[in-house]
Amino acid sequence: MSVRVPRFGHGSRVPGWDEAVDLSKDPAVVPDPATTEVPAELRERVQAAMAKYPDRRSAAIPALHAAQEAHGWCSPEAIEQVAAVMQLTPAYLSAVATFYDMLETQPRPAHHDVYVCTNISCSLRGADAVHEAMVEAAAGLPDVHVRPFECLGACDIAPMASVDGEYVGPLSPEDASRIVEDLQAGRPVLPSKQLRLRACADPGVARGADSFGPPGDRAPRADAAGLGERGDERDRPGPSAPIEKEAGEP
DSSP states (O other): OOOOOOOOTTSOSSTTTTOOOOTTSOOOOOOOTTTSOOOHHHHHHHHHHHTTSSSGGGGHHHHHHHHHHHHSSOOHHHHHHHHHHHTOOHHHHHHHHHHSTTSOOSOOOOOEEEEEEOSHHHHHTTHHHHHHHHHHHTTTOTTEEEEEESOOSOGGGOSOEEETTEEEOSOOTTHHHHHHHHHHHTOOSOGGGBGGGSOOSSHHHHTTSOSSSOGGGOOOOOOTTSOOTTSSSTTSOOOOOOOOOOTTOO
């Protein structure tokens, strides 16, 4: 079976780039936080994301991801809730949500997402064959959604895929059936190929020691998952930055 990665009429592999903006709508306003009901857990996650950045707008993507997890998609209600917490217009957040492929702006049934990167680095290393194998392995399974993706930004493990947000690679077509089996069984997907579990590429760090300073002064370093040598969290980053606001801003 040959599955070609489609391109749309506007030249991109990503849909929606040629959709016109609706200029007939009224100007957007910032929702009133006093009258907009927001689930407590979603509010906490959005506020936690905002606290990591000097400018709260930088938290738009993680905030929308939190809303998508809470609502199943970035619905108008979900965007309104995030806008109320972040004190931004829904239009601003809608612009972000419609730009990024992993944010859904249409309702969809619950399913597993397998995004196979098909951009240049992955394509040169056999991504099209991996994509074809994934499509074949997931055929007839409505809860496994396979699609090509323009770029996932992990060229060092090409060819690779994002499986429910877990980066795995380098992949071969033979990995496709294992990915589907792991998803169906509820197991971690290809643990040996998960990017976050890989040790740092620095050979000194990979040996469990810092590359700088005398050997006796070298301290254990974290792996890509932020875990120390004993598996604890002592090497994780420090506290989040406080929210910075303009004078007189609520």
